[in-house]
């Protein structure tokens with residue numbers, strides 16, 4: 513009798529395993545669907561804007577580069593070619609200058625550092641510069657950069673505005689997509705940032721410029737920080753990350769569900785950023801196809 517029971521138990525165990533695996537797959541699929549429809553489900557990326565129509569137009573440039581990142585494991589060149597038309601169309605529609613700063617890449621450092629001299633050299637010609645890494649797509653071209661800026665600041669008084677507008681992900685501020693305002697403070701801060709040479713790191717996906725910025729932020733006096741650097745309460749305001757199932761994203765979802773909720777790319781978001789993920793070109797193509805079919 514005892515001997516015959518064994519295969520049955522084994523069969524039951526297998527059945528439980530199959531049911532469990534199916535449940536996990538279903539849950540993961542449900543999470544993807546929910547996050548992709550986060551805005552329809554009531555997520556608000558935009559703070560309420562009160563004086564949208566009263567404000568003057570701003571001189572804005574979108575600056576980026578596509579330089580082959582030999583020091584990094586991930587290439588931006590291909591994804592840049594895929595998103596070039598998307599960025600051009602958006603800038604033309606809104607009347608922004610679109611600047612490719614490839615000529616300003618300083619090859620003595622990982623290319624990501626060169627956003628600093630690129631911004632420094634153009635800042636005096638604009639009110640605001642919108643830095644956007646090449647691995648980004650404008651997913652809601654009806655949203656203007658002015659409305660993003662004003663919604664974070666809460667007013668349209670240029671002189672009373674902060675100098676940096678950033679978003680935060682699970683690792684803190686992300687310097688792949690952000691706004692910088694024309695001011696003396698911004699210029700000096702860029703110079704100091706550029707001088708953080710101890711953070712320069714070759715041969716990994718982290719080039720050190722982001723860590724250097726965080727270090728400077730952490731060491732600013734609280735008053736100065738409050739006055740000059742503003743962080744959007746919602747990451748999805750202008751720097752959403754696509755959510756897809758992986759051990760990393762599952763871990764992040766369970767350790768900090770609110771971070772995932774605030775930053776996961778959903779229909780209606782302004783911009784998607786393929787930060788820290790492989791297959792950027794495929795991702796960009798997929799999102800652009802989705803946009804066309806809608």
Ligand SMILES: *[C@@H]1O[C@H](CO)[C@@H](O)[C@H](O)[C@H]1NC(C)=O
Pocket residue numbers: 700703704707
């Ligand atoms: C950055 O470093 C250079 C060279 O060491 C120095 O001349 C300059 O004053 C520094 N700039 C700032 C803002 O600290």
